[in-house]
Amino acid sequence: MKDLRLCIMGFGAVGQGLAKVVLLKKENIKELYGVELKIVSVADSSTSAISTDGLDEEELIRVKKETGKLANYPEYGSNISGLDVLDECEYDVLLEATPTNIVDAEPARSLTLKAFEQGKDVVTSNKGHLALNFNELLDAALKNNVIFKFEASVGGTMPIINLAQETLPANNVESIVGILNGTTNYILSRMTSEGTSYENTLKESQQLGIAETDPTQDVEGIDAACKTVILANSVLGIPAKYDDVKVKGISDITSEAIYLADKEGYLIKLIAEVSKDNLEVSPRLVKKGSAFDINGTLNMATVTTDLSGKVTVRGIGAGSVETAAAMLTDLIHIIREKYKV
Numbered sequence: 001m002k003d004l005r006l007c008i009m010g011f012g013a014v015g016q017g018l019a020k021v022v023l024l025k026k027e028n029i030k031e032l033y034g035v036e037l038k039i040v041s042v043a044d045s046s047t048s049a050i051s052t053d054g055l056d057e058e059e060l061i062r063v064k065k066e067t068g069k070l071a072n073y074p075e076y077g078s079n080i081s082g083l084d085v086l087d088e089c090e091y092d093v094l095l096e097a098t099p100t101n102i103v104d105a106e107p108a109r110s111l112t113l114k115a116f117e118q119g120k121d122v123v124t125s126n127k128g129h130l131a132l133n134f135n136e137l138l139d140a141a142l143k144n145n146v147i148f149k150f151e152a153s154v155g156g157t158m159p160i161i162n163l164a165q166e167t168l169p170a171n172n173v174e175s176i177v178g179i180l181n182g183t184t185n186y187i188l189s190r191m192t193s194e195g196t197s198y199e200n201t202l203k204e205s206q207q208l209g210i211a212e213t214d215p216t217q218d219v220e221g222i223d224a225a226c227k228t229v230i231l232a233n234s235v236l237g238i239p240a241k242y243d244d245v246k247v248k249g250i251s252d253i254t255s256e257a258i259y260l261a262d263k264e265g266y267l268i269k270l271i272a273e274v275s276k277d278n279l280e281v282s283p284r285l286v287k288k289g290s291a292f293d294i295n296g297t298l299n300m301a302t303v304t305t306d307l308s309g310k311v312t313v314r315g316i317g318a319g320s321v322e323t324a325a326a327m328l329t330d331l332i333h334i335i336r337e338k339y340k341v
């Protein structure tokens with residue numbers, strides 16, 4: 001039996017979701033692939049817990065929830081943080097779940113590049129470094145001969161990148177149009193169904209742990225624009241940058257506009273369009289009952305291909321365990337490719 005040693009960077013909603021899904025699935029993974037998942041290091045923004053023997057998933061979550069700091073993990077808590085955590089103990093795969101930073105992509109960019117230099121595979125849910133440094137990261141992974149997977153960065157648990165790359169590789173993808181932000185979809189659908197105010201629904205989505213650390217990224221369309229850049233690069237092969245995306249968020253959408261649209265049989269949704277002619281995130285009117293008519297934190301995407309026509313997917317676009325499940329799926333891809341016994 002081989003140990004697969006995991007380092008988790010970032011221990012907010014997604015990081016804690018990872019601890020939960022590892023706990024839930026490790027027996028299954030052991031049986032299927034002969035690999036024993038072991039979390040050897042976990043870091044929050046300023047502290048960590050590190051043990052080569054492996055950390056207890058439930059204890060990690062309890063310590064973080066009750067004390068706010070992993071430094072309080074019994075015996076193995078420490079004040080080591082950031083890049084230093086990667087030097088502190090041997091690991092095989094970095095699971096990177098720090099908050100998205102669309103200004104300079106840190107700390108995700110440096111953590112990822114350092115892990116690559118150490119010869120480690122990386123799975124991420126982060127969007128900032130992919131949106132700002134896509135080619136740099138892909139080139140570095142290639143140069144260091146490691147695997148870099150980022151399904152969880154777009155659409156939460158909804159399959160989209162792996163779907164296009166691994167399930168539909170016979171096709172050229174011509175465009176992707178969809179709803180790629182769970183928080184704004186939650187806000188807009190609650191405003192439509194309950195008539196709730198914009199401010200209250202935004203607070204609710206923060207309590208649910210689906211909004212970004214800085215929720216402006218959701219409501220101003222920044223999060224969906226990052227995902228547009230990631231899909232453009234990874235699925236359509238367009239070397240797009242964040243600044244190439246036309247972005248408009250939902251903060252100007254009033255309850256009255258929603259009511260008027262509703263009366264005419266329409267909904268207002270934040271739509272992302274990815275094609276070689278248009279990279280855009282903006283609120284649009286969509287028909288009730290169409291594929292865009294989805295509620296709550298769901299995301300959806302219609303992938304238009306040259307050979308297979310249109311393929312539409314939908315799934316939960318944000319959330320702790322759901323996003324972590326997409327990361328575990330990427331980890332299983334790595335296990336199948338490199339570690340299966």
Ligand code: HSE
Pocket residue numbers: 153154155156180181182183184210211212218223317318319
């Ligand atoms: N804040 C994001 C959303 C999380 O609401 O979709 C998932 O990327």
